[in-house]
Amino acid sequence: MSSNRERNDSKRPKGKNRPEKNAGRPHAPEQQRPRQAENAPKPQSFQKSKVNDDGWLWGVHAVEAALKNVNRQGPLKLYLSEERTKTIAPALLNRSGLRVSTLMMPDIARMLPQGAVHQGIALHGPVLEGVGLESIMEGGDGVILMLDQVTDPQNIGAIFRSAAAFGVQGLVMQDRHSPPLQGVLAKTAAGAADRVPFARVTNLSRSLELLGENGYVSVGLAGEGEFNLHTLLAQQGWGISLKKLVLVLGSEGEGLRRLVAEHCDHLARIPMPGGFESLNVSHAASISLYEALARTP
Template sequence: MSRNPERNDRKQGKFAPGKTGDRGRKSGAFDGSKDGPDRGGWNPNPPSKGFSANAPRSSGGGRGKADANDFLWGRHPVMAALENPARKGTGRLLATADRAAELERDGIPNKHKVEVIDSLALERMLPAGAVHQGLAFKVQPLEGVSLEDLAEPAEGIIVMLDQLTDTQNVGAIFRSALAFGARGIIVQDRHSPVLAGALAKAAAGATERLPCARVTNLSRALETLADLGWRAVGLDGSSDETLESALDNRPTVLVMGSEGDGIRRLVAEHCDVLARIPMPGGFESLNVSNAAAIALYEASRKQRD
């Protein structure tokens, strides 16, 4: 728990973080709606404003991982990247003959040039099992925005992910966050996947439209956010307080725990309140991406109220 007595809505005492499972997979459709914040794309390399909580993304290890991180594949992720103004003039657009014909007919966003490639050759360039739909874009992963850029002014909803590593679930959370009008996502730099490859495919283009801040320390980031006027609500299945009662219309950071361990102790102690999603059916827990979608819906409803 933060020791700053001037911070609003800080509660005394320590919280015991709960667990939220993260082994399931995404569901639902993403319609590419333009509603909500900054749907035109975001700059992967904005000028830094010097927040100590923000740090550049560390590079991934291993050739296979690096290769996957160099590619976006599938119609929604590739088209979203092509439409992102920050991507103009960058990347290598690869398409099968029929898909290239469609692109030429409909117009390629930001005047990217397309290279026609055989489907089997394209499959050999991508990780095994990648569903490319005849499209791939070789481009550098997005680096992220600064915490200050994401948090000011203090209004709306931000999602913080505490060491989530499953790409399918992180991608699904990006989709839900975009759909419910969240300002952006905060992740810890050392323990989160890059916004490319399978994650971008699962996000169906949301990673190109929703800003993401990578920070060195989540606890310090929560302290900074509190100073800027944000209130942190952590999801914990063992909490006595329900999510509905914990949320209000103040600027809210929804904190989601990792696959196996839930919200870590120090991160939980920097939350203003921990809350659970009531499950009258008696099932033990929800997949983290499903829990995030429910929390985002409830938080956006409270914001409207």
Template sequence: MSRHGDESEGREPAGRRGKALRGRAGRMQGGRGSGRAGKGAVRLWGHHAVEAALMNPNRSHRKLWATREAIANLCGDLPADFTVEYAQAVDLARLVARDAPHQGLVLECDPLDDVFLDDVLDSDPERPIIVLDQVTDPHNVGAIMRSAAAFNACAIVTQDRHAPPESGTLAKSASGALEILPWVRVVNLARALEEIAEAGYWRIGLAGEAQSTLAEALPAGPVALVLGAEGDGMRHNITQHCDALARLPIHEQMESLNVSNAAAIALYAAAARVFD
């Protein structure tokens, strides 16, 4: 299959290689921003994020802006009818957040379909669930997604409010994990934790003031790891919906870790457990 667009509006037909387009990218509706492109669309950028989205059969794509070099470095070929507009890097920079590392690729697509909690609670009990309480920084959430996918978590659960939307910034930090890790967004996080418990998961909240270490608190069975926002930590109501609180054994000279680093360590500890 070939990589091409159509002949209208400056796009290239198949088999034709002209000069790279310039100027139009920055003047398009929904130009520079955080990753939203209007009418419900999401704009993704960066090699890993865009390539993963293109390879995701559950993702509906609209249009790709790219340099020729970046297109050549993609894994596999684009469908013959895929809309591509070739542009130079300076033009692509106008389509994304300021100073965002687009790496020559900007993809406009529809958001992923909703995932429901019931869809993930029957997963392999060795695969943990990550629950985030009001972690709002898209860089942190994306990094946590990347670690969760790396350590074979079955899902990430966030509140629908007080959590970042699907965006280019989050997808770039997730480095492709957004496309493969189920993301459950719920209205009531406390109620979701009750459902997680009913499904047989032991809920461990990470808290610096806890007496037990995570290694001491981890069960042999299904586990949900609950993390709160940096600074404030978990809300009291969410703490009350945990079966245990645990801390990471960090040195006393450091008060805490970045939430994404803490999540990565906790996920490793969960993955390293020995199951009967």
């Protein structure tokens, strides 16, 4: 015999007073989220800055060296924090085509790429164009450093810094595969980009031919070099009978290209008794310059 409860349940219309299938479960997110117009503007806090480093230098050493460089073309815009205005040398501000503004530190940061360590000083203006290869050769005897498709701005900045420290005659880069001397490159160079003469050339092989015609001996740094660099320089009489030298370094990944290597007078290696296969190109440049200039007889 059926109970009263069973009889009452049987009389309820189907579909009424029954819990929904998904009752007690959260709705899917798309059902809770209000629909937004397709072209509705994003909230201001989600808009990303499009600031880049075009024409910008920042950091004390990079900017002060730029202001001292009479070959830099204007107009130039200098931005200083209140604290930096008290420490900058007044003589640096006495040049034509320079406009100076004082801003708060966060305001300077907003004009620069994210993470730029500006130290309360930034400069905006035309990028350095460099000089001709002939101008570098006119500097007299010494070492010229050539970079074969080295593209990393921090590596090139570090190489400029080493070049300035060891007193190289000049630096040669391929025009199409070298970043402009600004931003991170200039910050890493710590002012050396405005002190070391540099040339951008179209063809490195032709440039090596021209350097050879003017009495330079070129040495390409490569792991397959027959002699280590120190031995080769001694054999060539560097610093005694040989007074003009070109050191050629290859790119971070591929090293010297075949045609560039073939146009070098010699290939030499840096001994690595630790057994590691290669060095960062900026470290290789420093070691090579030490061998050529700090150990010159």
